[in-house]
Amino acid sequence: MDVASIASAYQGLKVAKDLLGAVFDAKVDAEAKPKVLEAMQKLGDAQDALFALREELFSLQEANNTLRQEVADSKFWQNKADQYELTKTAGEAVVYKFKGQPEHFACPSCFNTKAIHILQTNRTLSGKYRCTGCESEFPVEPQKKADPIRVDRGGTWP
Numbered sequence: 721m722d723v724a725s726i727a728s729a730y731q732g733l734k735v736a737k738d739l740l741g742a743v744f745d746a747k748v749d750a751e752a753k754p755k756v757l758e759a760m761q762k763l764g765d766a767q768d769a770l771f772a773l774r775e776e777l778f779s780l781q782e783a784n785n786t787l788r789q790e791v792a793d794s795k796f797w798q799n800k801a802d803q804y805e806l807t808k809t810a811g812e813a814v815v816y817k818f819k820g821q822p823e824h825f826a827c828p829s830c831f832n833t834k835a836i837h838i839l840q841t842n843r844t845l846s847g848k849y850r851c852t853g854c855e856s857e858f859p860v861e862p863q864k865k866a867d868p869i870r871v872d873r874g875g876t877w878p
């Protein structure tokens with residue numbers, strides 16, 4: 721049963737009730753009056769029940785729409801998430817690695833909140849990469865040794 725059929729059933733009951741009301745107001749013998757009144761009362765109860773049913777149907781449809789949207793969102797995320805796998809990098813960071821190209825890593829903290837943020841290198845000797853979403857840093861590459869020539873140069877010029 722949908723909203724339209726509930727509405728038409730409600731309308732049908734209203735018409736029947738009005739007809740009975742007209743019968744009641746016309747010349748009806750005393751014996752018939754209580755029966756007409758009882759019938760009108762029952763029609764009124766049926767109207768109330770239909771009204772409540774319509775309200776319930778509305779809220780169920782709303783809940784259904786919300787759930788459909790959630791399922792769609794969930795599938796969308798799952799498709800994205802399936803393109804990554806958890807991995808341990810050369811620098812021993814545990815992050816998500818993209819299975820395709822170009823090769824990149826995604827922040828595991830943001831991943832858990834259903835957001836993909838690609839880690840960007842800090843371009844430092846530490847080998848750390850930074851998440852542009854939560855600003856966390858991860859040792860994606862192993863720590864590099866400083867170039868001894870530059871360090872030994874000190875303040876003197878050749």
Ligand SMILES: [Zn+2]
Pocket residue numbers: 827828829830831837851852853854855856
């Ligand atoms: Zn992050």
